[in-house]
Amino acid sequence: MPAKAGVVVFPGSNCDHDLYHVLKNVIGADTEFLWHKDGSIGDRNLIFLPGGFSYGDYLRCGAIARFSPIMKDVVRFANSGGVVVGICNGFQVLCEAGLLPGALLVNESLQFVCRTVTLKVENNKSIFTADYGIKEEISIPVAHGEGNYFCDDDTLQDLISNNQILLTYSDNPNGSLMNIAGIQNRNRNVMGLMPHPERASEQVLGGTDGRAFFTSIVSSFD
């Protein structure tokens, strides 16, 4: 069955339209928005949680979005093997929801970091990175104040031994453990990443290194 993407819109999401545009117009996937108050993801079989500042980042980034009505169905969908991707704030929401291990702390520098970074593809045997080469270096922008990935030692060992670390920073902008930029869950159907591939999918925006991220995911449905 072809991919039917759903981009969840929380109050405070601000990368939702970028994601929608790239999925629909650049990649050509069937794409719809999903409102945070909806109780169900409907006929969507590929869910994206976009970047932004859901619920103003009150309390902790992603902490309140995680309890919005649609998330109950997103968690059910993910736990039944459905593909869910969280970018930036979406990654924070996935960690808060317990769909990914660990948490994203405030950047070590205490600064909001907004620049293009170099990432290394650590594992390309995932549905999220299959169209990249192994150890390929790609340029993708980051824009976050809380992207410092942290987990306890046991969880980190799990991430390593299960090849869950998909992307690392070549030049770490936030102090994350082991330069982690993006991870997948143990079942390999949920991924979170801090960088914004949707901001690097068209030459007019300065680069297209993010496009393979979306083609990997969408073509895994064919």
Next chain:
Amino acid sequence: MYKSKISISVRKNILDPQGKAVEHSLKSMGFGAILDTRIGKYIELTIDAGSEEEARKLSEDACRKLLANPVMEDFSITVEKEGGKS
């Protein structure tokens, strides 16, 4: 009525960059005796509960489910009876 006072801080083994920055500032001002600075959050809940124990249990539940993230934060709770109108 009970008032629950909750303090939440980054776990001891995690670097608290905000606390460190303030600590450096305090040291440079001459507060040499201050050895460690941690910055956290303070939350007050007013709770309609039958007993202090019930108010505490409810506060702990709220902390575990939403107010604190156990991956990166510790919390402590003090419960007080609100004056006169229990």
